[in-house]
Amino acid sequence: MVTLFQALLSGLALGGIYALVALGFSITDTTTRTLNFGEGEFLVAGAFVAVACLLLMAGKGHTGVLAAADVTPARYALALLASLAVLCVLGLLLYYSAVRPFFGSGGMSWVMSTIGFGIILQNIALAIWGPGAMAMPSPLGDEVLRIGGAGTRPQEILVLVVTVAVMLALDHALRRTRIGKAVRAVCANHSAAALMGINVNAVVVLAFVLSSGLAALAGVLIAPITTASVFMGLTIALKAFSAAIVGGLSNPRGCIAGGFLLGCTEALVGLWRAEMREITVFVLIIVVLAIRPQGLFGRAAFEKV
Numbered sequence: 001m002v003t004l005f006q007a008l009l010s011g012l013a014l015g016g017i018y019a020l021v022a023l024g025f026s027i028t029d030t031t032t033r034t035l036n037f038g039e040g041e042f043l044v045a046g047a048f049v050a051v052a053c054l055l056l057m058a059g060k061g062h063t064g065v066l067a068a069a070d071v072t073p074a075r076y077a078l079a080l081l082a083s084l085a086v087l088c089v090l091g092l093l094l095y096y097s098a099v100r101p102f103f104g105s106g107g108m109s110w111v112m113s114t115i116g117f118g119i120i121l122q123n124i125a126l127a128i129w130g131p132g133a134m135a136m137p138s139p140l141g142d143e144v145l146r147i148g149g150a151g152t153r154p155q156e157i158l159v160l161v162v163t164v165a166v167m168l169a170l171d172h173a174l175r176r177t178r179i180g181k182a183v184r185a186v187c188a189n190h191s192a193a194a195l196m197g198i199n200v201n202a203v204v205v206l207a208f209v210l211s212s213g214l215a216a217l218a219g220v221l222i223a224p225i226t227t228a229s230v231f232m233g234l235t236i237a238l239k240a241f242s243a244a245i246v247g248g249l250s251n252p253r254g255c256i257a258g259g260f261l262l263g264c265t266e267a268l269v270g271l272w273r274a275e276m277r278e279i280t281v282f283v284l285i286i287v288v289l290a291i292r293p294q295g296l297f298g299r300a301a302f303e304k305v
Contacts, residue, residue, distance in 0.1 A: 006150035007267040013156035013225070015263020016163030020218040021240030022247070022255040023167070024211035029249050030187040031207040034099055034110045038118020039215050039240070040233025045090065045121050046083045046216030047228040051134050053079040063129060068137040071224075076139035083216045090121070091212025095205060118233075125230045138224040155224045162221060166214075167256050174252065183207070239266075239281065246288050248298025257297060 021039055029035055036042070052062040057078070058070035098113035140154035174180035185193040186203045194200050218236070219228075226232060239262060247258025262281055269280045288296060 011264035011267030015260035019259025040237030041118035046219030087216035248295030254297030
């Protein structure tokens with residue numbers, strides 16, 4: 001039971017990362033019917049910007065090796081803010097250069113343009129930091145905490161706490177604030193929202209900024225657990241997108257549930273046979289799509305003819 005509880009704690013932390021990125025997919029899909037297929041590279045960029053900021057604050061240049069003493073909670077928070085700022089700007093660039101030019105043109109040109117934007121980011125990261133992984137010590141240390149007999153690292157607890165807090169804040173904002181109601185109106189109908197005086201373009205831009213910011217947050221949170229690598233984004237983004245599909249891409253709460261479900265499934269199956277984790281995750285996706293194509297919490301789309 002202790003081993004099972006420990007796997008669940010790790011699964012919840014990993015699922016929180018999937019949920020953050022899945023939420024980013026959901027926000028852009030519901031507002032523009034497009035997705036950022038370079039989301040994994042945005043996560044990588046967020047992690048490396050934070051690492052570079054920590055190195056600069058430690059006086060080591062933008063490349064080097066971080067020591068545990070170099071990563072204090074205050075410096076980590078500043079690096080996170082810098083990463084969010086940079087990635088929000090990249091989100092604006094993505095929208096205006098790779099998504100907006102294809103509005104109204106039909107087809108799925110934006111798919112290749114967002115993939116291309118991600119490849120550009122990846123190669124810029126390779127040019128600056130190289131292909132090697134860079135370790136980021138946790139600002140909370142690596143001492144193992146015991147919860148109900150199960151061991152977990154402070155960074156995993158931080159991931160879970162921050163993820164839940166961000167999700168609750170976003171859920172409240174979408175449902176209780178005027179900006180959130182404007183976003184929901186644009187999601188429902190662009191034309192009707194514009195007729196009601198809502199600045200649709202501003203809402204769409206906000207969606208891409210939020211999506212990029214969530215990717216940055218996920219990258220900064222997971223870097224102390226897995227190390228920052230130029231190649232880590234693809235796997236995380238693929239599983240996050242799978243989580244969004246399982247939970248229901250059109251339902252933000254469903255995407256969150258899907259992220260935690262995939263994270264816990266992966267961790268629990270890993271207790272049995274590690275090589276079966278990837279197989280089980282994607283079998284789960286196939287089963288869910290076969291039974292409910294709209295996802296566990298999504299709504300079936302109806303079109304009037």
